[in-house]
Amino acid sequence: MGSFSIWHWLIVLLIVVMVxxxxxxxxxxxxxxxxxxxxxxxxxxxxxxxxxxxxxxPQVTQAAKAEQTTIDVEAKQKS
Structure with missing residues (x-):
């Protein structure tokens, strides 16, 4: 009851192919x-x-990675 027979798997395969x-x-x-x-x-x-x-x-490598991911932006206030 817990396992499927070959016929169950063939029916499932047929339905998948049809869909x-x-x-x-x-x-x-x-x-x-x-x-x-x-x-x-x-x-x-x-x-x-x-x-x-x-x-x-390794310190130079980590610094280079940090520079690549840093984005420099300038915030302006709305008037």
Missing amino acids: FGTKKLKNLGSDLGGAVKGFKDGMKDGGADAASAPPAN
Whole structure:
């Protein structure tokens, strides 16, 4: 009673295909596969860059990051 038989899964699969269509499911699968591949490639590249060049002075790196995120604005009062 707790598990589904193969017939239950086939009916669910048939309903999903009827609702979404095969073309949309195919595009969804290829997009998901491309995203996973891009994530894996990014993890490989990020790991190689971090291991090969450690920062010489962490304080300079943190100061440079702070300068990039700081926005300088001037407030004016309405008359």
